[in-house]
Amino acid sequence: MxxxxxxxxxxxxxxxxxxxxxxxxxxxxxxxxxxxxxxxxxxxxxxxxxxxxxxxxxxxxxxxxxxxxxxxxxxxxxxxxxxxxxxxxxxxxxxxxxxxxxxxxxxxxxxxxxxxxxxxxxxxxxxxERVVLSYERVINWLPFIEEVLKEFHAIFPFDLFFVAFAEKHGLTAHLFYPGRPTAAQRSDLEPQLVRELLARLNQPFDAAVDLAVHYLDWTPWFGIATAQCYQLLTEKVPDHRSGLAGILGVGFGTAQPLSAQEQTVIRSLLAILVIVVGSSRALSDTLRELEYFSMHDPLTHLYNRRHFLHMLEYEIGRSERHQHAFSLIMIDLDDFKEINDTYGHPAGDLALTELANVLQAQVRQGDLACRIGGDEFILLLPETPLEGAKALARKLCDRLRAHRYFYQGTSFHVTCSLGIVSYPQDGKSVHELLAHADLAAYEAKRRGKDEICAYDDLKTRRTGGALTRDSLAEQRSEVEALREALAERRIVPFFQPIVDMASGQVVAFEVLARLIPSVGDPIPAGRFITVIEKYGLGRELDRQIIAAALAALRDFPGEKPTLFLNLSVQEIQNRNVLGFAARLCHQWGLDPGRIVFELLERHAVDDLEKLRQFIRQLRKRGFRFALDDFGSGYNSLHYLRELELDFVKIDGAFVRGMQTSRIDEALVRNLSNLCADLGMQTVAEFVENDEMFAMLQKMGITHAQGYYLGLPLPRLPVVESLPRTSSP
The missing domain is CATH 1.10.287 (Helix Hairpins)
Structure with a gap:
């Protein structure tokens, strides 16, 4: 029936x-x-x-x-x-x-x-309706298959279901029993089933088999009496890359063969499971590939920069705990652009791939070889002191110099410049080690290429007691000096008054960073901020200045003035500077509305959407926002439309030019009117004399600052002690 x-x-x-x-x-x-x-x-x-x-x-x-x-x-x-x-x-x-x-x-x-x-x-x-693929279901596809099989079983009460794939190592199979067969039934049935699956997947009869059995316990009975009394109905699981990837099907015990209609019904249900299993497998393979290439370079299959940085951080921590030294060898190909220009990019790819193979062949098990740039490679050598790294570098340099690359009937050689650093003597952080390795490789290239240079050699080469370095080395020296200044809290806030144009009273201060040297006058931020940002020190600088400025505001007697705090552009990339400032305001009982964060207009263009998100978070915490040096960029009016600004600080170049340039005067006047219409306050920078102050006041500018109105001071002064303008 x-x-x-x-x-x-x-x-x-x-x-x-x-x-x-x-x-x-x-x-x-x-x-x-x-x-x-x-x-x-x-x-x-x-x-x-x-x-x-x-x-x-x-x-x-x-x-x-x-x-x-x-x-x-x-x-x-x-x-x-x-x-x-x-x-x-x-x-x-x-x-x-x-x-x-x-x-x-x-x-x-x-x-x-x-x-x-x-x-x-x-x-x-x-x-x-149940076949909705998601990341969790792809990763954990077996429970998902069990859900779908339960619906299948309600339509056709099969006695077993199987999924099998031909893998590199042999056969991988999953067997699902709705009932629970006895051990004798399993030992009778499963060997024959495995033989049939190997045959249908064109696998050798003695291939390795990984068989996983799943008991679903939906029914108390098992309908297959013996291995001779069951029928199979199967469907292929295709793989577009390699043809037949696998097979799935059902088995059932019956005395009579299925009718054509019954077979049609079952195959239609199996087709659904082919979609589930095939899609899950394809997505799972894709996710594995994505995971692989998130850590590997797709051309050379070496580890990439992301994985290298992760492992470098881990090795720093491990070496610090166990008091081990380790070394890095930076490998920079010499004149690699000429290879691409002369022989073409395929030849360049060939050179990179073969060089990666040479590196893999020369390093020990446990060493890490990575491609971190277009023609830059690096080796991480755990528990290897400087002398050991130098020995390997010499060996590598000789091996790479001798290696001949063949491409389309031609051959060529590629040399490399190698830079070496060792932990902890050449640096104790990721930034220090990489910067010093880069400097050493740069010096090796400067010496004539196909050379090896250890950062330790740069530190010990002296002439008359001074380091003989090029401009890059001098910049590195400045970086170290700035790191030291930050560690010693010698970069401090100065406070420049901001005057309310209507009353002539000081109502706010811009917080400016100053470096206090061992000898001499304070150094303004303009002379070191570029190096700070280039070498990733902006986060530490921002936090030190914010903490010191808010501490000064906390200790200010009477009504608190408003503080304008400059931020580095990196802070809009979700570094939680707002959370840091909000915690200090809460801890010290300060009104966040008294804090205005400002960012240079030229930095706003880098990522406008990130800046929008930053301003939304800023407003949620009660802070305000100002755009500094407004008018210096090409899209100034665009920012007025796209960003919610509390203050617009007009670029000082326009303010200084008002008295001699009708264009600058018209720009400032119209910008003042536009901001007033938009409900934004304005701050004119670089106010230098009484006439300029009067012009700005007549234009409707709301605030002004400049050396004429007050110099930056090392402490937050009481308003009454500040000098006043002659005609506010």
């Missing part, structure tokens, strides 16, 4: 067929009875006719006897005709009933198929 036909339709069909069969049987019995009666009539009639014929043949027979004999003959003919017509009617009725039964049977089959298809569509829809 087809297990997918609705039971009520099966009962109706059975009852109708039974009734029709009973009618046929009744008709046959009636026909047989009539035939028996007719036969008896024929026999009796024959006997009577024979007797009458004998009597009629006598000479003494009268007229009546002869007439009876003729009538008996007529009756015999009539009986034959009646029987003939009756039998013909019986045949016609039987054929008509059989045709009716055949038509009913066909109609019931069509109806059953229609009902089955509708029911299957509904069930398919319910199954497909």
């Amino acid at each position: 087809n297990r997918f036909v609705p039971s009520n339709l099966v009962v109706l069909r059975r009852d109708v067929l039974r009734a029709a069969s009973a009618l046929l049987e009744e008709q046959v019995r009636a026909s047989q009875a009539f035939s028996a009666i007719a036969k008896t009539l024929h026999r009796v009639h024959g006997e009577l006719a024979n007797s009458l014929a004998e009597l009629a043949g006598r000479a003494d027979a009268d007229l009546t006897v002869r007439q009876l004999a003729r009538r008996c003959q007529t009756l015999r003919t009539t009986l034959a005709l009646v029987e003939q017509h009756y039998q013909a009617d019986v045949v016609r009725q039987r054929d008509a009933l059989r045709a009716l039964l055949a038509a009913f049977n066909e109609s019931s089959k069509v109806l059953a198929q229609t009902l089955v298809e509708k029911d299957l569509l509904d069930r398919h829809r319910m199954v497909l």
